[in-house]
Amino acid sequence: MKLPIIAYGDPVLRRKATDIEPDEYPHIKQLIEDMYETMYGAKGVGLAAPQVGLSMRLFVIDASPFDDDEPELKDFKKAFINARILSEDGEEWPFNEGCLSIPEIREDVYRKKNLRISYYDADWKHHEESYTGLAARIIQHEYDHIEGKLFTDKLNPLRKRLIEKKLNDISKGNVSVDYRMKFPAAKKGR
Structure with missing residues (x-):
């Protein structure tokens, strides 16, 4: 079942x-499968529960689409429940990120x-595990979602101002996507 993003x-x-x-959500495995199906349908590499309307730490x-760059990502498929980042270190490096909740916007983000x-x-x-490179970046991006943060929060003030109209258009549904979405500010009756 594909869920709306x-x-x-x-x-x-x-x-x-x-x-x-564990006893509060007995169908967690089905939700995880639905989230994978939703993510694959939208051609994503990660999806957090808040992105499907559920405010839970999941x-x-x-990361297998990146296995050409990092071969160890070939079968890197995981679900993270109640995750807590214990530490982050190393030099910050830029990577052009996007987000299924923010279609058509990609920006360089330092992590x-x-x-x-x-x-x-x-x-x-x-x-309790350690990750590096693209695996760490994808986890950090999805982890931000369960913390109530978006990749656009990491942009400098000028970049944020330059994409403000696009962000407002997205919330109104004025964006072209090939997957199901729910738009908070969309006009009813469209």
């Missing part, structure tokens, strides 16, 4: 997501090269 401007994208308890990634993260997988097994 929530567009820029919806308050759920700005809310710090809450932890999930995100999924599949630390390495991270250490604590999380639970879909079977509620706890992990």
Whole structure:
């Protein structure tokens, strides 16, 4: 089942997501599968629960499209539940990022090269792992979503002003996408 992706401007994208308890969400594996299907349908490499309207600490990634650049990403597909970044270090490096909730906008974003993260997988097994390079970047981007942050928050004030009209258009639904979206400021009856 493909879920609609929530567009820029919806308050759920700005809310710090809450932890999930295993007994509180017994169908978590189905939600994770639905999120993967949604992400693949939109040609993304990551998707966080707030992007499908759920303010919970869950995100999924599949970094395999980047395996030409980093061969170790060939089968890098994971779900992260109740994630907490424990540390980030290394030199910040730029990479041109986009977001399924902010279609048609891509900008260079600087992030630390390495991270250490604590999380639970879909079977509620706890992990504490370190990542570097593109894997770390994708995790950082999705982690920002469960913290109520967007990649556009990391842009300098001038870049933010230059894309402000595009962001407003996205929230109104004035954007062309080939996947289902919900637009917070769209006029009814369209």
